[in-house]
Amino acid sequence: MVHLTSTLVAGLAGLASVASAHPGHDVKAEAAERAAFLKRAAPHARSLNQCADVLRARGLEKQNVARRVQTVEALRRRKGLETRSAFLKARDLDTVLDTDHHSSLDVDQSTDANTLFASNATCILGPDVTQGPYYVTGELIRRNIVEDQAGVPLYLDIQMIDTNTCEPVPQIYLDFWHCNATGVYSGVVANGNGDSSDETNLDATWLRGLQKTDSDGVVQFETIFPGHYTGRATHIHVLSHAANETTENTNNNTISGLYTAHSSHVGQIFFDQDLISTVEEVSPYSTNTQSLTTNAEDGILAEEADTIDPMAAYVFLGEDASDGIFGWISMGIDATENTEVSPAVYMTEDGGVENENAGMGGGPGGPPSK
Template identity: 45%
Template structure:
C-alpha cells in the first residue's frame, strides 16, 4: 500500500488547518470520520486488484486509450510535430519535484509513459466542500468561457470489492477557475459575494456516464487556488441514477466524495502564467493542505499522473488517475445551490458559513430543500 514518509508532519498539518478554507466546517470532526472509515476498510488500495486487472486486459486498454488520447489532443492543437515534455509520476504524494527519468518520444513504449495506475481511495466521509451545485448537466467539455491551462482528464472507476470497473456510475466534477472562484455559488469567500449573477454560471462543472471500462473523460482547465486550499478538483460518483430529458441526474446514491490534486512543481509553473498569476490570494502548497495531508496519511495517492502535450504547459495537459471506491457506500450531499432552466437557487440551509455544519436534515431544512429543488426542475 502506498504510504507517505513523515506521518507526524502530516498530522501536524491536519491539526493546524485554517478555518477560513471552508467556512462553517468542523474540520477535525470530519477528518476523524474519514480516517475511521478508511481504517475500517478491508482493502485500502487497489494493490490486491493488480492480478485481476492485468488478466482482464484493463492495463493494456488503459495504456492504449491514454496514448491515443494524447496523440489526438496533439493533432487537434497542431503541435504533433513538436517535442513533448516527459511524463511525471508520483513517488511520494507530498514531494515537490518528482519527474520521471524517461523522456517521451516516438520510440518510447506507451507503457513507460501511460502505464502508471496510481490510485486514490475516495471515502464517502470526505467533504464535498461549500461549493457543490446540484442540477449540472452531462457533458464532456466544461470549460465554457474560462481561461487557463487546458486539461483533459481520464478518470477510471474501479470497485475495490470486486476489482472490476464500474460501468454503471456517473462521475461528477467541479473546480474553481484560474483565479480561485467557483461558478454557481454566491457567498462569502468566493469572489464577489454580492454577484448573484454567478448563480447562473455553470463553467467547470458537469458529469459523465462511465463506459464499459469505468472510464469518464473531461475537457477542463487546471484550477487555480483560493484561501487555505491547494489546487484541487472535486469528484463525486453517483450509483443507480438515471438521466432526465434535460441531461441532469435523478435519483441513485452517492458512493464517494473526493478531491484530486496536482504535482507541486506543475502548480508552481502554472502560477507564473496569466490569468493564474493575477490571483493575489496567498497560496497554500500541497504539504500545507490539511485534506491532502490526511489522504496521504491514510494511504491515498490522490495526485494525477500527467504529460505536457507540447514543450510548455500553456499548450495543455493530459492527466489520468484510477479511483477506487465501494459502490455500496452511500452519502447524502449538501448542495450550496440548485441549478435549473430558470437559473440557480441558493440553498439557505447548506454549505454556507454558520454554527451548524452540516445542516440538520429533516423537518424545515428538508422541506426547504425539496421546495427549492422542485422549483428548479420546473424551470
C-alpha cells in the first residue's frame, strides 16, 4: 500500500527567490506579479473547484478517466511492459507545501481506475504574468518533442478548462517547453544556459513544440522529464495562444504570429519532490552539476500551494522511472484573455534570431530590426 494524491493541477509561474536563475530574467518581478494576480483574482478564477459538478454531469470526467487508462495501456504495450501492472506510485507533497487543498488516497493493485485517474483539479493559469525565461516563437506543431535528448520518458495529458463556463477549451494552441536532463534550454545562447560559446544552440528545437487542443480541450505531449538548473524548482513552461489571433501555417507546420505572438495564459507544470529525487538518480540527470532547488525552496511554489496544488498527477509505466512516466493535468483559464507577448528568440525559416529588446526573459520589445 502506498500513498497517492489525486489532485492534478498546473500552477502559474512558480519562480524561485534567486533573481539570477537566468541572466536577463527578473524572477523577483515575476514573483510580485503572481502574488498580485492571486490577490485580485475573483474566486472562480483561482481554481476549478466550482466546475467539478458541471464536468461530472456532462460526462467529461468519465471520458478523462477512459482516455488516461487507454493511453497508459497503449504506452505499456508499445514499450513491451506488463499492461496490468499495479499503479504503485506515490504523490507526497513536501511538508512546507502540504496545505488544506491536499487530498490523498490509499492506492494498491486493486484500486479502481475511476479513483486513480480522476481529475479533482484545483488549478489556474493567470493572464498577466511574464512568459518566463527562454520563450521562443515559431516552434513546430508536434506531439513528440524529444528529438535526440536523453532522459526518462514523460507522457503528459493536458486539458484546458474555461473557468467562466466550466467547459473544455477546444481548438487553441498550447506552447510547451522545458530544459533537458542537465538543465539546458534549446533555442537560446546565454550565460547560465549550458555552453554559451555554442552558437548552434540558437537553432536547436529539442524539447519545444505546440499542439492544438481537441474537442475535449486536450493535448498530449511526448517528452522527457525535465532536469533542473540553479535557482528554480523542476518545471515545464506552458503558454496558450489566443484563439482569435492564431492560425496554422500549413506550409511549415507552425502557427501565425512569429513577431506578433498573443497569449491567453502562461504558466508552469510542477512535480512532486519524491518523483524529482527518483529521476535525478538516473543518468544523465545524475551528471548535472548545477545546484538543485527543491520545491520547498521555491518561494512562489510554496505561496501557490496555499491556494492550489500545482503538481501533476502521475503513474510509472513500469517498475521504475526509467521505464517512463505518464502524467495528467487540468488547467483553468479565462478563454477571453488576449495579451501580446514578446519572446527571447524568433525561430525563423533561416534559424533562430534573438530579440534584442526582450532580454532572455522575453520582456517588452518587438521583432528584430531588418
